Amino acid sequence: MLRHLYSLGWLLAVPLAIAYLLYRSVRQPAYRRHWPERFGFAKAAAPGNGPIWVHAVSVGETVAAAPLVRELASRHPERPLLLTHATPTGRATGGELFRALGPRLTQCYLPYDLPCAVDRFLARQRPACGLVMETEVWPNLMHAARRRGVPMAVVNARLSPRSLARGQMYRGLIAPAIAAFDVIVAQTEADSERMSRLGRGADAVSGNLKFDQAVAPDARERGARWRQLLGERPVVVAASTRNGEEALLLAAWRDRVAAGDRVPLLVVVPRHPDRFEIVANLMAQALATAAPGARLMRRADLESAAPGLAQAPLLLGDSMGEMQRWYACADAVIMGGSLLPFGSQNLIEANALGCPVVLGPSTFNFEQAASEAIAAGAAVQAPDASAAFAVALRIAGDPAERGNRSGAALAFTQAHRGATERTLAALEAWLGAALRPPR
Template sequence: MLRAIYRALWWLVAPVAVVRLLVRSRKERGYREHIGERFGHGPGRLRDDAAPLIWVHAVSVGETRAAQPLIDALMNARPDARILLTHMTPSGRATGEQLFGARVSRCYLPYDMPGAVRRFLRAWRPTLGLVMETEVWPTLIDECRRAQVPLVLTNARMSARSYRRAAKFGAAARDVFGGFSRVLAQSPSDAERLTALGARQVAVLGNLKFDMATPPELVARGRAWREAIGTRPVWVAASTRENEEALVLQAFAAMSKPGALLILVPRHPQRFDEVEALVAKSGFTCVRRTEWVAASAASAPSADGAAPAAGQPAAPVLPHSVTVLLGDSMGELGAYYAASDVAFIGGSLLPLGGQNLIEACAVGTPVLIGPHVFNFTQATADAVAAGAAQQVADPADLARTLDALFADNARRIAMGAAGAAFAARHRGATARTVDVLSALLPPAAGSDDIR
């Protein structure tokens, strides 16, 4: 009965979803492109293409970047295979194109309607499907099971909050989670909750995000920016969400440390203009990162991370009157971390679940994070226990903690070193995941060993 109701609701929701795409496209044009793919009408692959196809679903930017080490490892392990990367957002799709170019195919995942999913599966004929972290679509799972496509929930996490919600559906939830061929969990607590919801063949392999190496050129770029900023204290508020920037600016105004610079990086690019207006309204002097360094693009670090030529400035000197640098670029979060003395991780001052703190730790930047981290509970707890991160309760506590850290260089250095060690200690999930996935793929032609 629940399945029938769910599918009927999609017929009602689908037209509204299309209207919502068109409305959102006013701020981000990508939402009006490839709409047919959301109903399973896509290019697919040639009918005579018999190569194994590994399909990876990564909903948006964070999941796409987390999937990068895994996709690279799969391509190295199985050079005979094709890779299809699906998304739900234009920013995720753009990130996939930026990371992989023509090496992978890409399209949007269709809406969770039987006809759309069947068209998608017929067009692409995947050999193996991987969905990242928390993407659980009942019809997709049913149709993959019917088409005999093994579907693996990879880098899986299940917060206590999400578990309580899913458990209310009883046998229906167990049927859905039991439809996965494998579940590869980030932590023992994730595995325990997923097993209780009916998942079968659950293994704990760790968090793929620990294997996301920040490119050296990004680190070099951030260090060059820092030189152009000068010696004043710098902190970054990264991946902030709607209504959270006001709280960040409130904390910034309450700090007693004079002359500090805030690098403010909203999570969603369609909000850059809105956030810039909010900064100006709050009384701070703001410049966009793209405006600041646009004139000196030729002197930026090269792709191999090399420094600019001798005598050339890495970026124009940032005037001391500028108090907020708006991070209005995509794919440069590692550079923003490298340019900062302290990183605050957004999505955590409001009950939004937090964002990934691992990249900041790996760069060696001390981390502060708010109280709402239910999407990253284990990683946050481990980082705090390692001395790499500290939780703050509210904007006032954030201001006090920033002042304390800027007054204590030794503590900041120790937190940064602890973060780098913490990130290094937890690497290895990618190799373990590839080992498990290889068993679900047919042997490579001419080889007794599929790897």
């Protein structure tokens, strides 16, 4: 009964969903594309073996899934692969990461959780099995998968205390959907325990797949080239910043400049491309106040080696898919999403390139990784944006501390690798049964 009410709610919300796509497309035109897929009308799978389906909602989940997808492709060469997303940036990231797989890998959007849409999607794609990254739990999708006999697993599963509280509010809807998974592989024991409070704990604990992410072959070389253009001075990167965080950091930057302090170059890389121009305006206003006459530099200026880069006080990283390059040219990183209550973005990727990370107070999306990084000396936590900026300046300006924390960051990520193998081991029997040819 509850799921039927939920379905009715989705049906009534379809006009709002379309309005949302139109709104997002104003700043991000990619939201105008592939609308039929969001209602289950993706191109049907080719005849033959059903694909191994992996759902990765956006950029972070897609990057985390990369080692697992490549292993699945290698171990099951007879199977096509289907990769679904919810955002254009996730889709674009998947296209770049898995280009080498060619036509063997198909991408589309996961449809909205309307009964007719998810059933149509499963009927057209005929997946042999489905693996959901992290904890994307859609009641109608899970009901349709169970009814059609599609084996389902969730991997790299996490459930923050905040998500648990929301899940408990709708336990009658969420608990049956979680129970419909055949296998759950959680990141941590704490995630498994929280999931058990919704009725279904994990079958195995793997660690975080993000630790197995490979460093792009050209990341360090490109970062070093950028660093040469930026001059002989410390560089602080504010990575994957969220709405409201840039204003706080720029206020801290202005205060330091006004006090006459020697301030490193501050690079701001917003999380979402539709906010690039908003952040550019904020940075231009900060320059007009604190450094009249200085020009805001942007990513394109690095490509053209524009004059003045070595003296620029602020630089906007308005590009996608280049975060590792930004980390490779940084002396310290302030992690976006942690300064305001967003739960933090991925500190693991920065640590993997030897970057000391400064975290704000909000880290619930990376609860265990953050606490372990802090204990290892790979990260430092600050109570607010102003304090985070001060800590980043201290690390960037102190070669000894920077070197020690850089070594700790590399050791921390190396010590936590292996989640992909542990995940595949936990899935081995399930995958074997799901992919076994019918008699």
